[in-house]
Amino acid sequence: MQALYAQLLVGLINGSFYALLSLGLAVIFGMLNIINFAHGAVYMMGAFVAYFLLNLTGVGYWWALLIAPIVVGIFGMILERTMLQWLAGLDHLYGLLLTFGMALIIQGVFQNYFGSSGLPYSIPDYPQIGGYHGLQGGMNLGFMFLPIYRGWVVIFSLVVCLATWYTIERTRLGSYLRAATENPTLVRAFGINVPRMITLTFGLGVGLAALAGVLSAPINQVRPLMGADLIIVVFAVVVIGGMGSIMGSIITGFALGVIEGMTKYFYPEASNTVVFVLMVLVLLVKPTGLTGRAA
């Protein structure tokens, strides 16, 4: 039973990454109607920016949490301005193919220079409060040894997810965004700069992925393919949750992390496929996803 609690918690940790990444995908799809296949690549770039900040300029983890999403977000906005915006209104397939190509190019460039094994990035050891060294070490919860860093990842990503949901669903800015998706011409008539808003939204979605990248850098090796391995699962999460549904992708992200964690305990061989089996089942029963509305 104790082992089960531990697996639940571990699942929740992985779920945090799924939630953050699928949230970014959902935001981009919901607002821009683009299926962003480069999402894994920008997640990887976030981790690499954190690595460069630390090793080239000495800027540590905490600043990287802020700087990396901004840097990668700007990169995303440049992509949107120069390439993606021309695909607005075309079939989804064009955006999918373009972003897929971008992902291959970005990953290829990083792999060319950094190989595939990855680079080390350690858990921050500051600020030092009491007996704790930053986020290093762990706590004995009785049923498991919880690394402090993992606890931090769960709490932090939960906060970010909820904040994003609140901004889009409950604030005035969010209502503009949603209105611009529904009827861009009408919103423009009210004097709102819709293209700029779309660019910023793409930047936000990409920034969320980069943030997840920074969060994962101390857990996984900083590797060019770290995003490619993860992105397929995240797409399944978005499909299960319902394309474009913000809350749906957050909840599904965490839930699937837990389900995957359970699978690793009861039948580890299936842990890579369980998410896709669920996806098939959901699509059979409810083709729009668990929380999705019919188009």
Added chain:
Amino acid sequence: MKQRISTFILGTALALAANGGALAQDKTVKVGVLTDNSGLYSDLGGAGSTLAAQMAIEDSGMAAKGWKIDLISADHQNKPDIATTIARQWIDVEKVDVLMDVLNSGVALAVNNVVKEKNSVMINSGAASSDLTNAQCTPNTVHWTYDTYMLAHSTGAALVKAGGDTWYFITADYAFGAALERDTTAVVLASGGKVVGSVKHPLNSSDFSSFLLQAQASKAKIIGMANAGGDTTNTIKQAAEFGIVAGGQKLAGLLLFISDVHSLGLNVAQGLNLSSTFYWDMNDQTRAFSKRFADRMKTKAMPTMVQAGVYSGLLHYFKALEALGGNPHDGAKEVAKMKEIPTDDALFGKGSIQPNGRALHPAYLFEVKKPAESKGPWDYYKLIGTTPGDQAFRPLSESACPLLKK
């Protein structure tokens, strides 16, 4: 008139003889490096394996002796179906004479069959499964660098001797992981130890915390990692997070490459034991080769044992071709010649190839240095034991290779 005719016949005979001689002395060779160029094993083989083959071609001096050698390479993506398709195309259409590296045991065992069926040659460097020279041996395959039997006996036995008598395995769920777990289990049991459990994870996983928690709960003294490449580095890194080593359990990297240690950094990797048949900093010759190699690598990385194995395996293949006086395009004949000639090169030293295709050379047990002991980048290992070549690998008396039963 009569004389004219006889001159003509003589001329024809001479032309025939010359032509026949030219056939016997076909001096063209095509080398194909089949490896993982883009996935989790691409740092330990990949572009480095192709470079090693290129360097072997240059260093062999074959071109100066009138040989024409072509080199091609391809990415098998760690998928046996893709690998066998490429292998068939290479042998049938491209007329490739020898397949090099072929890392990933699942891929290697599949290609092994193709190479036998087509009577070609595979000099395997990167795959680990000892089955290649055991039940699955063929007259066309040489297994050069290392195998699971060697790893199990070198690392496994040393750890049991040092008091690690209860084991739990975290195993990659394919041919390689299964072979490594099986061979190590045999060693642990034979040395009086016990295996308390194991968990299989899919190849190329990123999160190992569930598996590590299960290993932690098993209370085994040694957690044996029967995986490789990115899977191993992530397991080690995350084990540190969950306080596994601090809690008194010891990690055993049953297959660790220098690229993995480089990627982990000494802070995380220090104190790990590992077995290898090659390390760049062994002697002047290995240092000279490795410096030349690193200079030409885009990532400036030192060679792994897999890449070194491609180099010296291919050099030995060329020796066999020279001894045959030309390329017979007959895989079994070429491999038979390779087995006949003793092996001797700058990187692996003197040795031999057994009738089952197993190349013998010493195996070294290393410990990863502490950061303070390291003099600079890539100065990672200290030697703590050497097993002579004839003891490092499975003895012929225990081999189930059908070739030996003739």
